[in-house]
Amino acid sequence: MKRIRSPQKTAEKLLLAVMTLFAAVASVIFLLPTVLTITNSFMAQSEINANYGVVFSSVSGGSKTFISEKVNLKFIPDIVSFSQYFSVLFKTPDYLLKFWNSVILTVPVVIFQTAVALFASYGFARLTGKLKEILFFFYIVLMLMPYQVTLVPNYLVADKLGLLNTRWAIILPGIFSPFAVFLLTKAMKRIPKTYFEAAMLDGASELQIFTNICFPMVRSAVFSVLMLVFIDYWNMVEQPLILLNDEQMHPLSIFLSKINTGDTGLAFAVAVIYMTPSLLMFLYGEEYLVEGITYSGGIKG
Template identity: 60%
Template structure:
């Protein structure tokens, strides 16, 4: 009999590959979550402890001295003494932070709600009604979507100035409502809904509004929720628009105000940063299933 070479165990190799992938995912997760963990942990430290750990980085020193000290920063994740003084200052003693927080809410919630309403109606039109100009209009949406926001910021400024909307929230909210991003994504999803569903609904006497609300919206609820989450997070973190369109700091959201916190109040910055993250974290925890469903939905319906 001839000599047989050992055949590699495919199952074992597959298991090793899964372990390597898992380790890689864990490393990436730690890399992305570490700043968040540091922010939350340091927000419960006393001012003296924070100053002892990081204060030298922001003191009046030369760049060479700061570089040397920064390399020896005492990065801690467990406070010596847990305190809520920073949160007391943010939520009770200084009303500016809460005002900026609610400014963020007042800007972001209407943008998200009305942008999704416009996206649902527009996407339904793109997916349902044949028109020789539909392809051109949709292509224009794609061009607008891939443009950096900074390209359209100046035209938006000129239009807002022309209509007397500068220094008001309308200068930010109105252009954002008609963003092409959500329309593009939702149109792609709605086009995958089988036409047989619509024909069956019409046989039962359903009109366009009923078809939209009883067929398209329920079938696309995962995609709608996931897109709404992305829109909310995007505008919750906006900085350029308020700085350009609303120079009066009274209406600035917390995202702008965060960069203006005095570096002498490092502990305060950690607490404000933690409060700032709460809405997006809660939204993700609540809508995680919808987000996953929305991401995988495009392949879920077959005509």
């Protein structure tokens, strides 16, 4: 006997197919710039100039000019060349200096902001009282404010403390950023209180509860915080521009905009080197990132 398909099921399958197609097309569009940057970093400078040189042309004085000439987008180089990477890694130390500036500014913020957030969020999750609720409310308000709003107060405080034009002007405010505290607090509040009560009945101290119960259950959320904070500060622009007057201390995120005025081939290679840490971290921890954000360290159903 021939089975009759339900019109509702047919419509659901059609909708699923359309949504899948749309997601695939959107993914390809979003990936095109990244793929183009990676493949073009292996082009010779002469080939890059032949294809894209008009985009980066400038007139005397350094001002850019628009040239209405067709640009030839190429994803596959005619000849694979590593000359751009050789120039970046061995002939031009400025690029590596800016890369290490990014590392020096980002890694301490990621480590210590996560450490501070772990203990602060444990306190918010365990303690009760109106004072705690008021303090957590101010954390949320600060988190919702864009960095540009607090930039002037941060500048004035750094100036008064004598930290202006030093790396501490960026690292110290980053360590006490409220974003990680908010995310980890929500994760810890998902842990059933019966776990804490049972541990206290067994005579466990607060430190033992934190290390043996709380931290293992929010490990995915901690990894999510590490990734999100790293990406945020790895791509920072406003902080070093305002708080660091010495260009020798600027990270690679700022220096990238200046490369296009010179050797465009190096710009592609430096861009690939710059995006590599974020890509590797995302590819390695994608599962933890999704799990940490979705479940916020709670119990899966």
